[in-house]
Amino acid sequence: xxxxxxxxxxxxxxxxxQNLGLALMGCFLGTIIGALPGLGxxxxxxxxxxxxxxxxxxxxxxxxLLTSVYYGAMYGGRISSILLNIPGDExxxxxxxxxxPMARQGHAGEALAISGIASFVGAFFATIGLVVLAPQLVxxxxxxxxxxxxAMFTLAFATLGGVTSNNQAKAGFATCLGLALAFVGVDGxxxxxxxxxxxxxxxxxxxxLVAIVGMFALSEIFVFIEERHKEGSHTTAKxxxxxxxxxxxxxxxxxxxxxxxxxxxxxxxxxxPGAGASLGSFLAYTxxxxxxxxxxxxxxxxPRGVAAxxxxxxxxxxxxxxxxxxxxVPGSGTTAVLLAMLLAMDITxxxxxxxxxxxxxxxxxxxxxxxxxxxxxxNLPMVGMFxxxxxxxxxxxxxxxTMISFVGIYGITNSTFDLMLMIAFGVLGWVLRKFEIPxxxxxxxxxxxxxxxxxxxxxxxxxxxxxxxxxxxPLAIGFLLVAVIGFILPIFLRNFVKPKKLVEDAITEGTAD
Amino acid sequence: xxSDRIFAAIVLAASLGMMWATTRxxxxxxxxxxxxxxxxxxxxxLMAASAVVMFxxxxxxxxxxxxxxxxxxLATTGVLIAYAQLLPIAGFVLATTCASAxxxxxxxxxxxxxxxxxVSTAVGIFLxxxxxxxxxMAKGPWGF
Numbered sequence: 001x002x003x004x005x006x007x008x009x010x011x012x013x014x015x016x017x018q019n020l021g022l023a024l025m026g027c028f029l030g031t032i033i034g035a036l037p038g039l040g041x042x043x044x045x046x047x048x049x050x051x052x053x054x055x056x057x058x059x060x061x062x063x064x065l066l067t068s069v070y071y072g073a074m075y076g077g078r079i080s081s082i083l084l085n086i087p088g089d090e091x092x093x094x095x096x097x098x099x100x101p102m103a104r105q106g107h108a109g110e111a112l113a114i115s116g117i118a119s120f121v122g123a124f125f126a127t128i129g130l131v132v133l134a135p136q137l138v139x140x141x142x143x144x145x146x147x148x149x150x151a152m153f154t155l156a157f158a159t160l161g162g163v164t165s166n167n168q169a170k171a172g173f174a175t176c177l178g179l180a181l182a183f184v185g186v187d188g189x190x191x192x193x194x195x196x197x198x199x200x201x202x203x204x205x206x207x208x209l210v211a212i213v214g215m216f217a218l219s220e221i222f223v224f225i226e227e228r229h230k231e232g233s234h235t236t237a238k239x240x241x242x243x244x245x246x247x248x249x250x251x252x253x254x255x256x257x258x259x260x261x262x263x264x265x266x267x268x269x270x271x272x273p274g275a276g277a278s279l280g281s282f283l284a285y286t287x288x289x290x291x292x293x294x295x296x297x298x299x300x301x302x303p304r305g306v307a308a309x310x311x312x313x314x315x316x317x318x319x320x321x322x323x324x325x326x327x328x329v330p331g332s333g334t335t336a337v338l339l340a341m342l343l344a345m346d347i348t349x350x351x352x353x354x355x356x357x358x359x360x361x362x363x364x365x366x367x368x369x370x371x372x373x374x375x376x377x378x379n380l381p382m383v384g385m386f387x388x389x390x391x392x393x394x395x396x397x398x399x400x401x402t403m404i405s406f407v408g409i410y411g412i413t414n415s416t417f418d419l420m421l422m423i424a425f426g427v428l429g430w431v432l433r434k435f436e437i438p439x440x441x442x443x444x445x446x447x448x449x450x451x452x453x454x455x456x457x458x459x460x461x462x463x464x465x466x467x468x469x470x471x472x473x474p475l476a477i478g479f480l481l482v483a484v485i486g487f488i489l490p491i492f493l494r495n496f497v498k499p500k501k502l503v504e505d506a507i508t509e510g511t512a513d
Numbered sequence: 514x515x516s517d518r519i520f521a522a523i524v525l526a527a528s529l530g531m532m533w534a535t536t537r538x539x540x541x542x543x544x545x546x547x548x549x550x551x552x553x554x555x556x557x558x559l560m561a562a563s564a565v566v567m568f569x570x571x572x573x574x575x576x577x578x579x580x581x582x583x584x585x586x587l588a589t590t591g592v593l594i595a596y597a598q599l600l601p602i603a604g605f606v607l608a609t610t611c612a613s614a615x616x617x618x619x620x621x622x623x624x625x626x627x628x629x630x631x632v633s634t635a636v637g638i639f640l641x642x643x644x645x646x647x648x649x650m651a652k653g654p655w656g657f
Binding site: 051054055056166167168169170172173176177179180183187189190191192193194195218221222224225226228394395396398399400402403404406407408410411416419420423426427430434435436453456457460461463464465 | 516517520524528531534535538539540541543544545546547548549552553556557559560562563564566567570572575577578582585586589590593594596597598600601605609612613616617619620621622626630631633634635637638642646647648650651
């Protein structure tokens with residue numbers, strides 16, 4: 001019942017004109033960001049961070065704005081999946097499978113509506129899940145000592161690396177790179193400079209906002225310039241008529257099971273570190289295909305094939321907030337970016353956040369409930385407005401995104417040095433993508449490296465250098481075991497879980513018919 | 514195959530460099546049992562290990578852009594660097610117009626489209642951030 005009381009207080013925080021306005025603005029911008037190919041939740045939120053900073057918002061309003069962008073992007077990603085067969089962002093990949101066939105058969109409006117409702121169901125129940133699960137997790141986390149924290153960070157890196165990459169060595173390298181970058185600067189425990197190359201600019205360490213905006217947002221321009229001639233610009237593709245956006249009642253009934261299962265699977269995928277929304281939508285789709293069996297017309301425009309992945313990826317977005325808020329360990333790229341913003345505002349998520357800053361947590365959760373209804377309104381009756389956004393040519397859009405990245409970083413740091421560093425991270429992001437090295441572990445390493453090392457050293461100070469403390473409690477042993485399993489198991493599972501391959505198969509099957 | 518091996522070699526060299534740099538960290542009079550060197554050393558060793566695995570089990574080569582494209586990407590990087598350097602000198606609007614016109618051009622715009630895109634991106638962002646959001650912008654000799 002404590003949670004309910006806290007939530008009621010949260011609503012009193014969220015229901016101010018400023019916070020409602022920010023939530024609406026975030027939902028609106030987020031839907032646009034999600035809909036535009038090339039911009040997804042993680043880079044969308046990344047370019048918004050410096051903007052939020054420059055606006056001088058407090059932590060609660062800032063978090064409300066950015067999480068609304070996050071939720072909105074998860075809703076918006078489906079729009080171009082359905083209308084253009086181009087996923088607006090990665091989690092919306094699975095929605096192309098049945099969404100686009102539906103649109104081609106003249107059911108674009110219904111596909112948008114069903115997926116909009118599925119998004120709402122997924123996000124709404126995941127937010128309820130967040131209310132229920134996060135405080136429980138906080139109770140457990142209050143028992144953590146430095147050794148348990150260190151084990152938990154190890155777990156997060158191991159599973160994140162295991163799931164996000166097809167190659168364990170590359171994921172491992174990404175984590176090490178992130179941690180190595182986190183070492184740069186003056187060591188907090190002893191005050192000696194490390195890896196600064198004698199450059200004063202590096203004494204404060206590398207600003208993770210610079211790294212995030214560079215890798216997530218700026219690197220996009222290189223990708224776009226590189227791929228300019230490869231495929232037809234999305235603006236030349238013919239967009240099907242949207243038609244009616246009110247789905248027949250029978251269709252809602254038909255897809256309700258798919259939405260329910262998608263929500264549950266998505267939420268679980270979101271809570272697990274590293275899995276995130278892409279896995280959520282993938283699991284939801286595959287399970288739904290199995291459940292429907294022969295009655296399904298999956299891949300040929302089955303409404304359940306739209307409802308399940310959309311419920312899944314939106315539920316995963318809510319689920320990913322659970323470990324981020326309760327433990328301070330993000331489960332996905334976008335929550336890592338949100339964590340960066342909180343850290344930059346001197347708020348450390350984790351169990352103490354619930355005790356010390358209940359306004360931030362519960363205000364945010366209440367705002368998410370409100371934002372969900374706003375998003376439902378924006379994405380059903382007004383979805384036509386967002387389909388127009390898809391007509392903006394990328395040759396105008398991408399320079400704008402690039403320049404906003406510069407404005408944002410310059411606005412916070414006022415330093416040419418940081419701009420150069422951001423360009424370096426942009427180039428690094430492009431190189432990493434070329435080699436299919438996941439970027440999320442790099443970001444997470446930069447973000448959490450300091451905390452991880454601090455906890456390790458604190459644990460060893462307590463034990464006076466005895467390493468046994470690191471595996472001295474059942475919790476720590478459990479974490480370390482799961483870490484090992486989480487890193488190794490995906491090597492064997494990889495043959496079964498391949499979202500991209502499934503999409504390719506569907507495309508080749510489609511042409512074979 | 515080959516790309517991954519070259520990359521792995523670079524990573525290995527970098528991790529060796531990191532180990533060397535770790536040994537050079539000066540110890541302070543404040544001490545904790547682990548000290549400032551051990552954890553970075555562990556990470557450097559893990560990085561070297563990942564490089565060795567990448568070298569032994571390389572993935573298929575990525576699709577690399579041709580020479581012309583590569584030069585184009587290099588030029589883009591150059592323009593962005595020049596932009597970062599000139600921003601405080603030339604002011605936001607002028608620098609941004611040039612940079613975003615270049616980007617629009619490289620994304621397939623005609624000369625006219627690039628000019629229009631450059632000016633409208635620069636002016637649009639300036640008005641939005643300066644007046645609607647109140648962000649601190651780079652101001653040149655003429656204040657915009």
